[in-house]
Amino acid sequence: ARTAVSTNQNGQYSIAVPSKTATLVFSFIGMTSEEIVVGNRTVINMTLRSTATNLNDVVVIGYGTQKRQDVNGAISSISAKDIANVPQPSIDQLLQGKASGVTITQNSGAPGSQTSVRVRGITSLSLSNEPLYVIDGVPISGDATNKSTSGRSPALSQNNGATGVSPLSTISPNDIESIDVLKDASATAIYGARGSNGVIIITTKRGKNGTSRIAYDGYGGVQEQNRFLDMMDLKAYANLQNALADVYGTAKRGEFADPTLLGSGTDWQKEIFQTAVMQSHQLSISGGKEGTDYYISGGYLKQDGTVIGNDFDRFSLRSNVNGKVKEWFKVGANVSGSRTNQNSVLTDNTGIVYNALLSAPDNAVYNADGTFAGPLANQIGGTINPVAQAMSLTNTLLRSNFNGSVFGDLQFTKELSLRSEFNADYSWSDALTFNPTYEWGIFQNKVATLNKLMTNNTFWGWKEYLNYNKTIGKHSVTGLLGYEVNESTWGGVTSSVMNFNSNDVPTLNLGDAKTATNSEFRGSQALESFFARAIYTFNEKYSVTATVRRDRSSKFAEGNQTGYFPSFAASWKLSDENFMKFTKSFANNIKVRVGYGEVGNQGVPNYLYGSALSPSTTGLGTGFTVDKVPNPELTWETAQQTNAGIDISFLNSRIDFTFDWFNKDSKNFLFQKPLPAYLLGGSAAYSTAAVISAPYINGGNMNNKGFDFSITSRNFVRYKFRWNTSVVFSRYKNEVKSLATGIPFISANITNGFLSVPVTKTVVGGPVGEFYGYVVKDIFRTPAQLREAATQFGRPVENSSAGTWLGDIQFEDLNGDGVINEDDTRALGSPQPSFTYGITNTFSYRNFDLSIFLNGSQGGKILNALKYTTAGLASLYQNQLAESANFWTPTNSSSNIPAPKSGTDNPNLKMSDRFLESASFLRIQNVNLGYNVPSSMVKSIHLSRLKAYVSVQNLYTFTKYTGLDPEIGSTNQNVFLTNVDLGRYPIPRTITFGINAEF
Amino acid sequence: CVGLSSCKKDFFNRAPEDAITLDNYYQTNEQVANSTNALYSTPWFGWNTKSGWAISEMASGNGRSYSSDVVNFGNFSVTGDNFELTSAWNSLFTVVAQSNALINNLPDKVPATVDPAVVNNALGEAHLMRALAYFYLVRLWGNVPIIENSLDYVDNYQLNSNPVPDVYKFIINDLLFAEANCKKMMRSGASSAQGHVSSGSASALLAKVYLYMQDYPNALLYANKVINSGEFKLYGADVNGKTFNDLFHTSDNNNEESVIALQWAANGGYGRANAMQASFAYNSQITTTGDGWGVLGPTFDLQDMYEAGDLRRKATIMLPGDHYDDINKSGGGYTLPADANSQGTHAQVKKYVVGSPADNGGIGSSQSTGNNTYLMRYSDVYLIKAEAIVGAAQTSSNPEALAALNKVRNRAGLGNLTSIRRFYQVPNAAYNTTTNPNAPRTLTKDDILDERRREFAIEMDFWFDLTRIDGFNASSHPRAITLIKQQDRGTSDSSTPPVRYGNEYRTPTDANFLFPYPSTETAANPLLLQAPVPYNFK
Incomplete structure (x- = not known):
């Protein structure tokens, strides 16, 4: 017979034991259990040691959990404490550098913006490479632009900029207990059709049995821009304008x-960047007693942008309750709601930052009377006042979200149970842009315009699955058999109205009804699945896992809707073998794992x-x-992945090492056939209306090979001083193996500042989205050089805008045919990094702890496309980088910057290696110094724990990149346009002070 | 049942819930009749907004601009990276693609219950639009790929271009089809029912295409056919109470002079409304909607083309001090300020500048007006007729030719010419030994071309005249180069009258009479850079 008690708050307990031979088992989460035979003692005090390894930790594997030591697949786990006290509003941002095999770039520093998350490279050329997030059983796509559902972001843009919003920014990171990243196919296959980009399982907190506590976590701080571009001052600008006038x-x-x-003029960067405040507060109440546990929390976060006019705030509520109704029946409910509100004025890429960089230093921010100024009459091409825009234009997005799941667990026998789960996610949003009336120099608007977009999305899912667990002697079997169905519906209404009598209240009813327009969109999709998994373990030494999933999706035409996704994995605990005994002295655990699986992708419209x-x-x-x-033949994309890994714990688990090698093949990947405009039309004057979309096809094969590892080391544990280091490292190499017949390559274009330039080319044998263009040889400095050079683009050697002349760029004649033309382009480098890494060092001494987190990315190129405009030297009335003032002239003949030339389509601005820069960086991502107030002191104020800390996020970045920030990401998560810097909102430095208090 | 799939049959059939599928439309006469509506707007948006005038007005010397996206059209240094060049290509091929979609879908999808005449009329309109798009394409790029059904090439999209004569043959075929299948119309007043093209529109366009082919007998045949039909009328000549300036008012959309016109919706939003005024209007006082950038400035050369009394001058270009009643109507009109000088030529564009939303029935917004864009006007037919009669002659006093030319001149308030002279020399009034010594001492004039230029300036036409006057599919352009070389495309100081710098006289090369293919297209299909292959006519 067993009896159990819990200790009280002070750790005291009493228990009646039947006999002296009884054994007491002391256990606590995160601690090593101890067993003691009672004997004659009446007082038994026990101090538990924290678990030496994380091997006993529970890992969430999808439709179940497993002990880390039993896991056969490749899974990275992150716990609440790894991400505690980091001032980031969103979970995806917190994952950066924390899990091996995951490459994360923040696509913008704007509050509430999205990230690009790549689990083991680029799997797909379809619209999204973002992983599937499963939050307490509810699947949420990481696709910030909803391309596979409504095809539109809930946000609006006034400047055709990026509109993606992070689908994860509605969730408070404080509520998260653990994050498990399923990386290889043997792990993700249980998610079948949606598993090919990896699966990130997020589990929220729940109350712990035998405790009750009230906790407050809060911080406040400031954010600031720590890097500025050196733009021309008024003198240099005047010189440039004179040169351009000629x-x-x-x-x-x-x-x-x-x-x-002249003086120095307006410094527009100073005008638009500000020191911004950020604060976060979270109160949670949790506990558990007699089979019932609860966790209730409420949070508030507010983040002002370092670019004026931007801000983000979030209210969130959560209630997780579980109860054991009968010995054989458990129920639970997780309910959460949140509301976020963000203002972004103009969105990224050609937004406020872009306009500030181009604004001329001779323009003032304000007129003498305090109103906003603007470029003067006849300054056609002058830049609109970005401060006026930031302060006057409105672009808000209000999102509300309700997410709930209820489940029942029916224990039929000791071995067999049935879990029934119903999930729902309901969200609605309200986006608004308002362009008021204004007069800023030549820019005058007398017709105010309001645009509104209201969307609503409903998701429901229903799951039934049987679990079977049986251990007979050394044989242990786990089985899972399940059914799942879900449906998403979405819809929205857009409306606009103009002619407001006042700029004060922008609502639809106040505009001129005659100008009103409206539109609607709606749609839905469904997925139905059967899945099964069996795990067999012998003697805790050998283990195999097999899964299969069958998915049927409404994405495809009848006949092509069903896909099967099998996987297999095995592990062998080598260190338990007799012949490996010799390793015990230094390695207490050695396990090897292999796995293979097939997963699908259906992330298309x-x-x-x-x-x-x-x-x-x-x-x-x-x-x-x-x-x-x-394309009625369209069907699943399949990713086949082989994984081999090894887990080793050295020196009595002082060092844990996990290494995984993988080989991932995507076959028949889904993508939109890149057809030239002469077949179906093409985007013109920034409008794609009436262009016939090219078909989606199952178009070829792609391979990602790589490895990732993590090392956790307890370097030093003595004299109350502890030093731990953890390192994560990820590397992958992406190669396109084949493209569908008739597609020799895929070229992708950027449109920026009156340019439409092909900048990347994806070819068989190369990586996705490789930069492609001309190679710069020199500047034409002497007449002899001009005479002897290859003819460039059929242009005569003459001093005119149509000719090639001194001060122009000389390109390499790559094929040596004496003319420079399209045949002289080549691959210029990949935007993808060679590897990414994160290094976390934590130190603690008595009540102090310090953690330093470095995050880095090595290799890869950035296309500094901003330089087309900020260093193009081709437009009047636009400011340029200060370095551009050193352009070539007959008297400054050693310069490598070409002379000003008319038109943004002049050959000096052709896509060439002169716009490419190294993307490598090492960022001191976070430094956190904490102080735990001694318990003797906090007890007097009824606290059980109090910690104060100071944290600096994005302290410093080591990089050679000359733009504002080397972390670029993808433009609207488009894999063909990765690391293209179009004037993106840089990531600020954030300094916060916070406390964690527990009652 | 196991699972929902077997319980509910349609659970996995998710047809669009917010769009009509291709199989559900084209079921009634009305639906088929309206199926061509979009061919008159959205696909043309890119061409209309900027690239059309950037190419034809700037290269031809009618306008100048230092805006960095278009400046190189004016100095003959455009490259395949040019955003507006790409826009033109993409937009015109969007017209081809949507016309093709209709041409290929209608015969399959329309049930027998729909009146065949309605179907044929729609097919005729689509053929005309496709022909017109190719007419622009062949004049801009020369050899271009002929696409009759996009679906034929989806699997293998890299193809060679087809030679110019084949493209013209294709255009003629399409127009003959349109002429035979489109409804005949008799125009009266300004009405949206006249927005669709008619059989007569196809005849008029045939006359123009034959003129470009220098097939003068056919050009004359079709011009006469149009004139004799009485379908169209000239404002201010056949239609009383209307002037040349009225042609460009929103309220006069689809008038009797309109042969082919784009049909914009002022509240259609970006991509569906006319955005030309945003670039042309001198400032946002005119538009009141934040736009009005004065990107195009009429050159001195164009200003010099208008003799005193020509009603078209003020309707085409604004000079400082000009007063307009049709702009800022409620505020007593608009006067161009004395310092208006957005492109250094002390003149701004008037044609297609329609003013504020209030001036246009209360509808409109930034980059959005509802005035039509002419792709062909009836006066063109008279000028084609005159030119077709004169043919290759240097001078002519053929009464029919003179009557046709003078009809257009009279409507503009000018007197009769008594003979038609081509490519003759006159002294240049703008030449001045001290203030403007760079100007040529003599100018080459051409009574027909000059009339066309005055009539159609800012209507995206004059550049194409220049490309054709040295012969059909010519590779050398001596006459055009002579005409361009003498144009003052430069700027001046700010004295009154302005002293011209004479700083921009441009001499194009023969190669400049065709534009480079967009680099986005040659990147996707390098075969475009190879020699054209003959088109296999079906």
Whole structure:
């Protein structure tokens, strides 16, 4: 017979024991259990030691859990304490550098913005490479732009910028207990059709049995921009304008006649960047008693942007309750809700930062009367006042979200149980842009415009699965058999109205009804699955896992809807073998793992197998254009992944080492066929209306090979001083193995500042999205050089805008045919890093602890596309980088910067290696110094624990990159346009002070 | 049942819930009749917004701009990276793609219950639009790929271009089909029912295409056919109470002079409304909607083209001090300020500048007006007729030719010419030994071309005239180069009258009469850079 008690708050307990031979088992989560035979003692005090290894930790594996030591697949885990007290609003941002095999880049430093998360490389050329997130059983796509559902982001943009919003920013990181990243296919196959980009399982906190506590976690701090671009001051700008006036044949401006007399002018970066405050508060109440546990929390976060006009706030609530109703029946409910509100004025890429960089230093921010100024009459091409924009334009997004799951666990026999689970996620959003009336120099708007987008999304899922657990002697069997079905529906309404009598209240009813327009979208999709898993372990030494999942999806036409996704994995605990005994002296655990699996991807829009008609308003009434070329044959993309790994614990678990090698093949990957515009039309003047979308196809094979490892080391534990180090390292190499017939390569273009340039080319044998272009040889410095050089782009050697002349870029004649043309382009480097890494050092001494987290990325290139505009030397009335002032002139003939030339399409601005820079960086991502107030002191104020800390996020970045921030990510998560810097919102430095208090 | 799939049959069939599928439309006469609506707007947006005028007005010397995206059209140094060049290509091929979709879908999808005449009319309109898009494409790039059904090439999209004569043959075929299948119309007043093209529109366009092919007998045949039909009328000549300036008012959309016109919706949003005014208007006082950037400035050369009394001058370009009643109507009109000089030529564009939303029925917004864009006007037919009669002659006093030319001149308030002279020399009034010594002492004039230029300036046409005057599919352009070389495309100081710097006289090369393919396209299909292959006509 067994009896159990829990200790009280002071750790005291009493228990009646039947006899002296009884054994007391002391256990506590995270501690090594101890067993003691009672004997004659009446007082038994026990001090538990913290678990030497994390091997006994529980790992969430999808539809179940497993002890870490039994896991056969490749799974990285992150616990609450790894991410505690880091001032990041969103979970995806917190994962950076914390888990091996996961490459994370923040696509923007703007509050509430999205990230690019790559689990083991780029799997797919389809729209999204983001992993599937499963939060307490509810699947949430990481796709920030909803491309596979409604096809649109809940946010609006006034400047055609990036509109993705992080789907994870609605969740408070404080509520998270653990994060498990399923990396290899043997682990993700249980998620079948959606597992190919990896699965990240997030488990929220629950109350612990036998405790009750009230906890407050809060911090406040400031964020600041720690890097600025050196732009021209007024003198340098005046010199440039004079030079450009000659090039453009316009009159030199009188006020610039003698630039040396001028002051420094407006520093627009100073005007738009600010020191911003950030604060977060979270209160939670949790506990557990007699089979019932609860966790209730409420949180508030507010983050102002370091770019004026930007902010983000979030209210969140959560209630997780579990209860044992009968010995054979457990129920539970997790319910959470949140509301986020963000203001982003203009979105990333060609937003406020971009406009500030280009704003001329001779323009003032304000007029003498305090109103906003702007470029003067006739300054066509001058940049609109970014401060005025930030302070006057509105772009808000209000998101509300309700997420709940209820489950029942029915224990039929000791071995067999049934879990029934129902999940629902309901979210709605309200986005608004308002362009008020204004007069800023030549920019005058007398017609205010309001745009609104209201969306709502519903998800429901229902799961039934049987669990079977049986151990007979050394044989242990676990079985899982399940059924799952879910459905998503989405819809939204857009409306706009103009002509407001006042800028004060932008609501639809206050505009001129005659100008009102509206539109609607809606859609739905469904997925139904059967899945099974069996795990057999012998003697805790040999273990095999097999899973299979069958998915049927509404994404494809009938006949192509069903896919099967099998996997297999095995492990062998080598260190338990007799012949490995000799290793025991230094390695107490050695386990090898191998696995293979097939997983799918269906992250593409709906109804790609048919054509529909898109309505459009014309002067003749509603018209229709054909939307796409259908592909009824479209079906699953499959990723096959082989994984081999080893886990070793050295020196009595002082050092834990996990290494995984993988080989991932995506076959028949889903992607949109890149067709030239002459077939289906193409985007023109920033509009894609009426362009027929190219068909999606199952288009080729891609391979990712790589390895990742993590080392956790307790370097020093003595004299109350502890030093731990953990290192995670990820490397992958991406190679396109084949493309569908008729597609020799895929080229991708950027559109920026009046340019439409092909910048990347994806070819068989190369990586996805490799930069492609010309190679710069030199600047033309002498007439002889001009005479002898290859003819460039068919242009005569003459001093005109149509000719090649001194001061122009000389390109390499790569094929040696004496002319420079399209045949002289080549691959210029991949945007993908060679490896990424994170190093965390934690120190503690008495009541102090210090952690230093470094995050780095090595290799890869950035296309500094911002330089097309900030260093193009081709446009009047736009400011340029200070370094550009050193452009080539006959008297400054050693310069490597070409002379100003007319037009942004001049050959000096052709895509070439001069715009590429190294993307390597090492960032001191977080430094956190904490002080635990001694318990004797806190007890007097009824606290059980009190910790105060100071934290610096993004302290410093070591990089050679000349832009604002080397961490670029992908433009709207598009894999073909990775590391293209178009004037992105940089990540700020954040300094916070916080406390953790427990009652 | 196991699972929902067997319980509910349609659970996995998720057809669009917010769009009509291709199989569910084209079921009634009305649906088929409206199926062509979109061909008159969205696909043309990119061409209309900027690239159309950037190419044709700047290269032809009608306008100048230092805006960095378009400046190189004016100095003949455009490259395949140019954003507007790409826009033009993409937009025109979008027109081809949507026309093709209709041409290929209608015969399959329309049930027998729909009146065949309605189907044929829609097919005719689509053929005309496709022909017109190719007419622009072939004049801009020369050899281009002919696509009749996009689906044929989806699997293997890299293909060679087809030679210019084949493209013209293809255009003629399409127009003959359109002429035979489109409804005949008799125009009266300004009405949206006249927004769709008619059989007569196809005849008029045939006349123009034959003129470009220098097939003068056919050009004359079709021009006469149009004129004799009486379908169209000239504002201010056949339609009383209307002037040349009225042609460009939103309220006069689809008038009797309109042969082919794009149909914009002022509240259609970006991509569906006319965004031209945003670039043309001198400032946002005119538009009141934050746009109005004065990107295009009429050159001195264009200003010099208008003689006193030509009504078209003020309707085409604004000079400082010009007053307009049709802009800022409620505030008593608009006067161009004395310092208006956005491109250094002391002149701004008027044509297609329609003013504020309030001036246009209360509808419109930034980059969005509802005025039509002409792709062909009836006066073109008279000028085609005159030119077709004169043919290759240097001078002519053929009464029919003179009557046709003078009809257009009279409507503009000008007197009759008594003979038509081509490529003759006159002294240049703008030449001045001290203030403007760079200007040529003599200018080459051409009564037909000059009339066309005055009539159609800012209507995306004059550049194409320049490309054709040295012969059909010519590779050398001496006449055009002569005409361009003498154009003052430069700027001036700010005195009154302005003293011209004479700082921009440009001499194009023969190669400049075709544009480079967009680099985004040659990147996707290097075969475009190879020699064209003959088109296999079906």
